[in-house]
Amino acid sequence: MADVAGSVTESTTDRAVVTISGLTRRYGERAVLDAIDLEIAPGEFVALIGRSGSGKSTLLRALARLDPDVDGDGRLEVPENRSVMFQDSRLLPWARVLDNVVLGLDSPDAAARGRAALADVGLAGRERAWPRMLSGGEQQRVALARSLVREPALLLADEPFGALDALTRIRMHVLLADLCARHRPAVLLVTHDVDEAITLADRVLVLDEGRIRVDLPVGLAKPRDHEHPDFLNIRRTLLEGLGITRKDGRDVAAP
Structure with missing residues (x-):
């Protein structure tokens, strides 16, 4: 596989499912992604968090090959067999559930x-x-089935549980973790929820002003106890990476 500056290619390496080097995306004069470097291994579950406008969805769209305007001297290598889940299920209302899955x-x-x-x-x-005829949670289950039916090497998920109620969200966490353990795609999950990231991911990234500021492995056995001291320590580190600190027993965002 040739290493060509400025190219966007399909990944054929056994070493990494995703390889990003120096990837840049500009809107006018602003670099939303600023020379991003990242690798995702086969079967690795990576969560991406960051403030609104930090470039999370822009990076996911680049990996999904939905954005042709990534530029600079960057290199983006992704597998041809990939799928995307969005915050809404994006089911075709005129097609039955099975037809949506195998579309x-x-x-x-x-x-x-x-x-x-x-x-x-x-x-x-x-x-x-x-x-x-389906609830919101059931519609997202259909979207998950549609994403996994192709046995993708890479699953990209852009806040897929953001619109769900708390109980349904917990159930979807369990389901996603179980299915990813069985099917073993590499996963990039974009989320605003720090606890969700720690619960699901092998590794959590914090994106800030177009750059990855924190790249933190989560070495905790699953299922994960949210009250465990190691969980709380990881949470504290990630919140600090987001500019949030504890003061007088509450989370305080930096100005």
């Missing part, structure tokens, strides 16, 4: 794979349902 899947066993994917997310028997 674009060119395979003679597409229907069987779609049914198996729906069973994996707890929706066996709902293949003929219309999206409007």
Whole structure:
């Protein structure tokens, strides 16, 4: 695989599923991504956090190949087999659940794979349902099934649980962790929720002003206890990376 400055290529390396070197994205004079360097290993779950406007979704869109205007001397290598989950399920309202799952899947066993994917997310028997008949959490389960039915090497998730209620969100955390352990895609999860990042990820990145300021491994056994001292220490480090400190028993954001 050639190393060509300014190129965007499909990854063929066994060493890393994603390789980013010097990646830049500008809007006018502002560098939203400023010479980003990053590697994601096969099967690694990486969470990306940061303040609003820090470039999180811009980086995810670049990895999804949805943004042709990344530039500079950057290199972006991503697998051809990748999928994306968004905050809303983006289901086609005129297509039944199974048809949404296998949309674009060119395979003679597409229907069987779609049914198996729906069973994996707890929706066996709902293949003929219309999206409007599902709750918000069920719609996101369908979106997850659609993402995993292709057995992607890379799963990109842009705040997929942000619109869910707290209980449904916890259930989706358990489901996503279980399915990722079974299917083993590399994952980049964009989230505003520090606890969500620590709960799910092998590694958490803090993006600030277009640069990765913190790159922190999470060496905790799963499932993770939110009250464990190591969990709380990691949380404190990440909050500090976001400019939030504890004062008088409460979190205080830097000006």
